[in-house]
Amino acid sequence: MLKILLPVDGSDNARKAVADFIPLLNWYAEKPELHLLNVQYPLRGNVALFINQADIKQYHQEEGLKELQGTRALLDQAGVAYQYHIVVGDPAEMIVRFASEKQFNQIVMGPRGAGGIQGLLLGSVTSKVMQLASTPVLLIK
Amino acid sequence: MAFDSPQFWIAVLQIIAIDIVLGGDNAVVIALACRRLPEQQRKLGIFWGVFGAIALRVVMIFFALSLLTMPYLKIIGAALLVWIGIKLLQPEAEGAHEIDASTTLIGAIKTIIVADAVMSLDNVIAIAGAAKDDIGLVIFGLIVSVPIIVWGSQMVLKVMDRYPVTIAIGAGLLGWIAGDMAVTDVVTKDWVSTQAKYLQWVAPVSVALLVIAAGKMLAARKPAKPAPLEDLVDDKPKQ
Numbered sequence: 419m420l421k422i423l424l425p426v427d428g429s430d431n432a433r434k435a436v437a438d439f440i441p442l443l444n445w446y447a448e449k450p451e452l453h454l455l456n457v458q459y460p461l462r463g464n465v466a467l468f469i470n471q472a473d474i475k476q477y478h479q480e481e482g483l484k485e486l487q488g489t490r491a492l493l494d495q496a497g498v499a500y501q502y503h504i505v506v507g508d509p510a511e512m513i514v515r516f517a518s519e520k521q522f523n524q525i526v527m528g529p530r531g532a533g534g535i536q537g538l539l540l541g542s543v544t545s546k547v548m549q550l551a552s553t554p555v556l557l558i559k
Numbered sequence: 560m561a562f563d564s565p566q567f568w569i570a571v572l573q574i575i576a577i578d579i580v581l582g583g584d585n586a587v588v589i590a591l592a593c594r595r596l597p598e599q600q601r602k603l604g605i606f607w608g609v610f611g612a613i614a615l616r617v618v619m620i621f622f623a624l625s626l627l628t629m630p631y632l633k634i635i636g637a638a639l640l641v642w643i644g645i646k647l648l649q650p651e652a653e654g655a656h657e658i659d660a661s662t663t664l665i666g667a668i669k670t671i672i673v674a675d676a677v678m679s680l681d682n683v684i685a686i687a688g689a690a691k692d693d694i695g696l697v698i699f700g701l702i703v704s705v706p707i708i709v710w711g712s713q714m715v716l717k718v719m720d721r722y723p724v725t726i727a728i729g730a731g732l733l734g735w736i737a738g739d740m741a742v743t744d745v746v747t748k749d750w751v752s753t754q755a756k757y758l759q760w761v762a763p764v765s766v767a768l769l770v771i772a773a774g775k776m777l778a779a780r781k782p783a784k785p786a787p788l789e790d791l792v793d794d795k796p797k798q
Contacts, residue, residue, distance in 0.1 A: 459720040463584030463647075468674040469591045477591055479791040504791040512788075519788055532721070542721075 419452035423515045423553070424500075425523040427456065427531040427545075428485030435528030435558040436489050439495050442558075450523075454489060454502040455516055457509040462486040478506050510546035517553040526556045567696075573689040574700035579684045579715055580647065580706050580729030585612055585675065586591040586712030592670040600664045607683060608671035615679045616704065620697055623687040633744035636684050641770055643681045644733035647726055648774030688736040691743070709771055727771055734770030738763035 424439070426432040436454075443450070458478040482504030493500050505512050517525050530541030540548070548555050550555065576678065581771035589608035593601045624727045626632050682704065719725050742751045751758045 432779050448600055459716075460585070460733050461587060462716060462719060463587075464674070464678055465587050465591065466672055467677070473591055473594065477594065484560075484793060505788055506791070516788060526641060 419448060420524065421453065421520070421522045422450045422515050423453050423455055423456065423513070423520075423525045424489075425455045425509070425525065425527050425531075425547070426486060426489045427509070429526050429532035431541075432531045433488050433492060435526070436438060437492055438528075438558045439526050440493070440498060443498070451504055451524070452491075452493070452498060452521075454465060454486055455513060456486050456502070456504045457512045458482050458504060458506045459509075460506050462538040484496070509543045510550065513543070513547050514553075515551045517551060522553055523550050524554050524556055525551060531540055566691075566692075569622050570689050570691060570693070571699065572734065574686055574696060575703055576729060576732055577682065577685045577709050577736075578700060578704040579711070579731070580645075580719075580726070582686065582707040583712045583715040583719070586587045586708045587707075587716065588674040588678070589671050592667045592674070595662045596664060596667055600667075601607045603651050604664055604667045606658060606669070606674070607668060611668075611672055612675040612708055613701070613705055615675050615699055616683055619679055619683045620687060620701065622684045623644055623683050624692065624694070624697065627692075627740075628745065629689055629774075633688075633740045634747070637740040637744075637766075639681075639684055640688065640737035640740070641766065643736070644730040644770040645774040645777065647730045647733070648771070649778050658665040663777070682788060685733060688740045691739075695737060727775075731767040734767035735763040737770070738766030741766070 424436055427435065442456065458481055461469075461474060461477075464524070465527070486502055486504070489501065490500075495510055505516060513527075516522075525547065527544055527547065529544055544557070563660070589605055593604035593608065596604055604793070613727040623636075627636060684699060684702075690700060739759075739762065741747065741757050
């Protein structure tokens with residue numbers, strides 16, 4: 419079965435890309451396996467000196483779930499099955515690593531997420547993923 | 560310093576920038592230390608944590624101001640700022656420590672006090688350096704840091720995550736202030752202003768560049784052995 423990775427941050431842009439992708443699922447001969455991926459930035463500065471690892475993980479997990487919520491609701495509503503994942507690190511790097519280590523066949527994402535400036539051709543995360551990924555990337559504009 | 564002098568406004572901007580760059584993680588620690596407490600206690604913990612952070616800054620900055628008039632101490636302060644600036648540019652080290660997760664209000668407050676003390680220190684040295692002995696500016700710097708600690712931290716950290724250049728600017732600014740402190744110490748001031756006036760701007764510029772260059776180099780040298788991917792969701796495929 420084809421494995422497709424859909425990176426999502428909490429932004430409307432990312433949600434829209436997934437929404438636009440749902441009707442395109444008919445393109446695939448066999449129903450692909452969909453995986454949502456949310457990447458949380460590591461906490462900066464001295465936080466790790468004072469806060470327990472388990473608490474930090476739980477914090478990242480909660481923040482990630484919040485950011486995934488909108489997209490998950492969308493997929494649930496459309497009746498599309500999916501799995502979801504949350505990892506911590508640099509977004510573009512983690513997306514690329516996750517896709518290659520877990521052997522995904524395709525990455526599907528919008529041109530920009532929360533970080534991109536409107537009007538900019540490509541957001542920084544998307545353009546970095548396209549540069550670094552050895553997995554094919556489908557850009558939904 | 561007068562209101563109409565450019566130095567005054569430069570110092571104001573420097574202080575705001577320092578508060579932004581160095582104040583953000585303090586609020587995160589307070590929030591995280593309190594997250595396991597029951598609702599009512601959590602509010603108490605956050606309130607006293609923020610109060611403590613601000614009170615510690617006030618106390619420490621007045622200590623700092625009198626200490627900085629002593630010979631050599633500005634030079635030591637400058638060295639500390641260089642170190643803080645370089646550290647700011649390093650990728651964060653996670654997972655090295657095992658800290659007890661406190662589920663009591665007392666435990667959370669203990670964590671917060673220690674964190675407040677450590678995190679206020681760098682902020683205080685930098686503000687004292689930027690304010691150049693102007694007590695009005697010092698108070699201004701403290702007042703500006705309050706809303707940043709209380710409300711602004713999430714936003715500040717998001718901006719720093721998404722636009723890493725802001726961190727480099729912050730580190731450079733710390734270097735700038737360090738350079739300025741080094742040439743205005745009691746033991747260097749007279750010599751610089753009579754013998755080598757150019758150092759008054761050469762030192763800040765070169766120390767700022769040094770901090771950015773050293774920080775970037777160290778960050779690049781860190782062995783990029785990627786930590787194993789850890790999925791924080793244990794999500795088995797739904798049947």
